[in-house]
Every structure is written in C-alpha cells, then in structure tokens.
Amino acid sequence: MDKPTATAAIVAAVTGVFSAGAFKFYEFMLKQKREVKKEEKAEQALYRDDLIKRVERLEQERDEHLEQIIDLMSEVAGLKVEVDYVKRENEILKLKIDSMR
C-alpha cells in the first residue's frame, strides 16, 4: 500500500469512527429529550386526572345538595300550609272566646 492510499484509509477510518460516535451521542441526546417530554406529559396527565376527579366529586356534591334543597322546600311548603291552618284556627278560637264573653 503506497503512502497516499494508507493516509486516505486512515483518514476515512478515523472519520467513520468519529461520525459513528457523534451519531451515538446525538441519539443519546434525543433519548434524553424524549424522556424529559414523557415525564412532562405524565405530570400533565396526573394533573388532568386529578382535575377530572375533583370535578366529578363537586358535581356529585352539587346533586346531593340540590336534592336536600328540594326536600327542604317541600317541607317548608308543608309547614307554611300548617301555619296558615293554625293561624286560621286561632282566629276562630279568638272569635269564639269573644262571643262567650
């Protein structure tokens, strides 16, 4: 092998080795970036799931409170009727006592 050929072979081999190393390094960097992105996504998903759970719980509580309000309203309506009846009876009794005097 003459001198130019040997020099060229060495240069080609060294370039090949260095470029392979550079690509390995680039691959490593890409993997790292991807891992960071994956972690960020997982965190976001965790936050989203937590929000969904909170909304579900709040909706359930709201439904329960609505039911309670409806029950209370019907009870209040019943009590109003009762109070009106008692008031009317009281007026009648008052009139009866007045007429006895």
Place this chain on the structure above:
Amino acid sequence: MRGFFKAYKDILVYHDYGPLLLFWNIADLANNRVLWMSYGEALDGGNEWAYLQYCLYFVVALGMLFSLPNIRSCSRFVGVYLLLYIFSTTRFLVNVFNDPEFAAGDVGRSLVVTGVYFTLWVWIYVKMRVEVMHKDLRG
C-alpha cells in the same frame, strides 16, 4: 431577502431526499467506469487501483439502489459510500500536495465539485440517520 434564504433553508431541512437519491443513484451507476471500461484496459493504463475503487463504488451504489425501500440498510450503504468518498478525496488531496505534476492540473474545479458532492452525500446521510433514530425512538 431573509425569506428567500429561509426558503432554501426549509428546502434543506424539510424536503425529502428519496427521489434525489434514486435518480442520483441511477446516474451514478450509469456513469461508473466499470460499465464503460474493461479491467484489461485499466491494467494497460496502470489504473488498476482506480478500477478497483470504481468497482467498490459500483457495488455500494447497487446496494443503495436495491435497499432504497429499507431506510436502515440504505443508510448503511450511504455511509460506506461516504467513507469511500472520503478515502478517494483524501487520496486525491495527498497526491495534490505531494506531486507537483498532479497539482498542475485542474485541481480547483475538481475540489469545488467534490466539495459540493460531499455536502450532498453528508446531507442525505444525516437525514437518513436522523430518520432511523426517530423511528427507533418511536419503537
């Protein structure tokens, strides 16, 4: 003006190399001296090493052409082609610096053309390798 240069940058970054590689490959094969010269003729001219080099180029170019649908294999052939290119360019440069008769020829033009071709092959190789890497990472 900035937009004009950005358009060129976008071409280099986002456009695909596939059709270019296919046509370049066919042209490279058709232009190879192995098809147009016998080994005997090369031997008579004292160019048997150059002929051997062209044989290697021919084999690698054929490999590239047939492995074009498989990007992983094709990128390996392109890598070997680039190494051959570096080898022959370095050999040429060593001859230019050591041989005054050789240096008297049309060296400047050859170097410019070689530089442009080298950039082209590096661009294709880098694009392929990056694509393979992204495919590997996606799984």
